[in-house]
Amino acid sequence: MLRFVIFFSLLFSFDGFATNGNLVIDWKFSNVVKGYDHQNKIVVYIDGKRVGEAKSSSQQVKGTFKCSVSTGKHAIKVVNFAYYDGKWEEHTIDNGYSIDANYYVSRPFEKENNLSIIWDMKGVKNSFVWKGKMNNPPEKVKNAVINLAVEFSGVDDGYDYTCRLVVYIDGVRFATSETYKESDGLQFSFEFPEGQHELIIQNEILYKGNWEPQLVDNNYALDARFQSTQIFKKTSKLNLLFDIDLMQTIPTWEE
Secondary structure, three states: OHHHHHHHHHHHHHHHHHOEEEEEEEEEEEOOOOOOOOEEEEEEEEOOEEEEEOOOEEOOOOEEEEEEEEOEEEEEEEEEEEEEOOEEEEOOHHHOOOOOOEEEEEEEEOOEEEEEEEEEOOOOOOEEEEEOOOOOOOOOOOEEEEEEEEEEEOOOOOOOOEEEEEEEEOOEEEEEOOOEEOOOOEEEEEEEEOEEEEEEEEEEEEEOOEEEEOOHHHOOOOOOEEEEEEEEOOEEEEEEEEEOOOOEEEEEEEO
């Protein structure tokens, strides 16, 4: 009986070992302005769980991070932190940096997985490149694209706010638009992995030097917000009408 217990214990141990893989991430920044080369590090999450953080390095030097990950499909989030004024803070536009230095994707993982990141301080040529030693090629990860058109109606004189849109995918801040005026509207596109996701699009107002969500709770006429959980595929167009007079957000999808 003991022999059978040992045999099955080893069997499960080898099977578990066979499903383990490695993830190696390297990253750096381009177009760093002289005098603003902060110490920085990344924090990595897999399926929403924090798996570790890297040692710090200057932004122009390539940093590295390694962890284990089981084979199969996972959601990975990489968040960059900068050291400023004696503390670590997320490298985001909200914190006064030129870009949101983060990355989120859902993809299949094999035994060896390598991700190389270049965050462009100008926000033009961010690069996220996957490579690895795969015994079997992973399934191709397809992206859904949303072409977003935003329009406001009922904008009163003196209340033509400066705005931006913030996009959240599955609770993770994913993209931020350029600033725009309500009366001008906005054309904005973003892409993310196909599949079922929770999508939140929140309009924000620049008020007294700070960004705040355009919500009734913040004393605005309407909740300028769209939220939906659905299966996203291919390319879609989403028209959002923020009707101030009706105090409604009116979405219209076009395939």
